[in-house]
Amino acid sequence: MSELILYLNIIRRNPIYLAGLVIVSLFVVVGLIAPYILTRPGDAWGLTYDINKRLSPPSLEHLFGTDEYGRDLFNRVLLGTRFSLVIGVGVVALSLAIGIPVGLIAGYVGGKAGTALMRVTDMFLAFPPLLLAIALAATFGRGLSNTILALSLSWWPWYSRLIYLQVSSVRNLPYVDAAKVIGISEARIMFRHVLPNSLTPVITQATLDIGSAILEASALSFLGIGVPPPTPEWGLLVSSGWRLISVAWWVSFFPGLAIVITVLGFNLLGDAVKELMDPRLRNLLSMRRV
Amino acid sequence: MPVPREYVVKRLLLLVFVVIGVLVITFVITRIIPARPEFLWAGPHATEEQLKRARQELHLDEPVHVQLYYYLLDFFRGNWGVSWRTRLPVLNDLLTALPATLELVIVAFLLASLIGIPLGIYSALRYGRIADQIIRVLTILGASVPVFWIALIFQTAIGIWAGVLPAGKRVDDYLAYITGFKPITGFYILDSIIQGNLPVFIDVLRHIIMPAFVLSIYPLSLSSRMSRSLMIEVLNENHVRSLEVWGVPQKTILFKYALRNVIVPVIASLGLSFGYTLVGAFMVELIFVWPGLGYYAGMSLLSYDYPAIIGVVILVALFYSLINLVVDLIHAWLDPRVRF
Secondary structure, eight states, X not given: OHHHHHHHHHHHHOHHHHHHHHHHHHHHHXXXXXXXXXXXXXXXXXXXXOGGGTTOOOOSSSTTOBOTTOOBHHHHHHHHHHHHHHXXXXXXXXXXXXXXXXHHIIIIIOHHHHHHHHHHHHHHHTSOHHHHHHHHHHHHOSOHHHHHHHHHHXXXXXXXHHHHHHHHHHTTXXXXXXXXXXXXXXXXXXXXXXXXXXXXXXXHHHHHHHHHHHHHHHHHHHTTSSSOTTSOOHHHHHHHTGGGTTTOTHHXXXXXXXXXXXXXXXXXXXXXXXXXXXXXXHHHHTTTTO | OOOOHHHHHHHHHHHHHHHHHHHHHHHXXXXXXXXXXXXXXXXXXXXXXXXXXXXXXXXXXXOHHHHHHHHHHHHXXXXXXXXXXXXXXXXXXXXXXXXXXXXXXXXXXHHHHHHHHHHHHHHHHTXXXXXXXXXXXXXXXXTXXXXXXXHXXXXXXIIIISOSSOSSSSSOHHHHHHTTOOOSSSOHHHHHHHTTOHHHHHXXXXXXXXXXXXXXXXHHHHHHHHHHHHHHHHHTSHHHHHHHHTTXXXXXIIIIIIHHHHHHHHHHHHHHTHHHHHHHHHHHHHHTTOOSHHHHHHHHHHTTXXXXXXXXXXXXXXXXXXXXXXXXXXXXXXXXXOOO
């Protein structure tokens, strides 16, 4: 806890890091309250339309302009924050839920089962990151939970490898030997001693990966295999303005800008954390997404 | 240090297993789709009878493992199955589309290393100053931008509104026709040089520069960030600092001692980002109407053309694994600390 305060103090002194922290906090807060602060909820959820106002450029009444159905884009982008938050957190949480047990068993139990698990992990890592997600998303069909599932299934091997490396080093530490000598059960050592001491880099990395998850989810939606319309997901909004862009640039522009700012926030924060962490951790973290 | 042959053989064998694994995973997941491809195969006005025959021809009524057997048979016969959409052997389709994608990706990587590495080194030399801060923020920004969005922005602003560069396609068809340009290798830059066709060469460059730059933004940011942090690390190492103390000129230190420690790992990491960029190329191709793998994959996805989708995935995964292998071998060869 005191470390956290120390980190926050260092972040506060650097304007770049501070910007990252502010963006991410804002993203989380807006994501949580978005459905309750909409001025035009019907437009945001895609339930209403007003053909007379279609494709009006940004103005005081419609800050980001309107789309081809005359829906207010500002409200849609605002609500999109909620979807990005759900997708980002969902992907990371589900990936951890798969990756941690696999890495823990492979690293602590080892043996034939452990080797087999790591071979499976390697096989999944043989796919370029987004490619497997595309194949899976195309298979599962459009939908919020399908998108989260497709991304998680292509994402977990990173965490399983990270936790595997951590566990393999932690399990050889003297206190684990000591625990064995005094007769604590293997399962208890694994869950109570090895796992908690291996989690920090994985959880840190996962939190920072929320930005990348949002980026990849938006790519799926852009390709038409992510979240279905009329969901105001940012990637989908960019794609909905694709064919209109030379006459109505704002339809694609603002949702894309929302993605850039959010992901930028996570990356700035990630940079800060990587600089603050000790070099051992930094080396581990830099493995992700080289 | 020379790389032991056993290590190379072991890695190649592993590659074969990985490819087979990729093949099986992809095959199984594409067969979970509840779509009904026999409609695609038999045409829109097919009778019940024809649909039934289509199901038989495509082996759709067999269990998944039997379907996999038929697919593996096709795969090792060397045609990778027949596309249900174009009705041509998938491998043919892929090889036709591949040069367009590779040309795009190669130019993007050239841009990424030629701009990214000097930028990162400059940033390191100005460590903590304003130029360093600006470059850092720009490169973090570059890693945060969705490629499809920035592609759309560039295409609209530069290609359509300003009209400075062409907004899509690989070459002006009319110009290619009147100058008698013929694709030989499929790499248009190379083809136009072989044929000594200067107008087409310039036109091809004008077409490729915008999509390639858009695609290079991510690897460019990556190489710049990596060369910056490596350079800072190297400049702080004792052997480099003692050179400084001895009065060796900074230029000599930089180019003779520091640079080689930076370039190799950066190129290696660029190699590893190849797969990511290849998939990014899919979206760039869709936007810039670039007739490569991505365009083909997009069309195949829309029509549930399983053999084509599997083909694209396997080809890309194969490239990705091969590049990883080559990067590891080069690394092992150049870096005496790597153990086998």
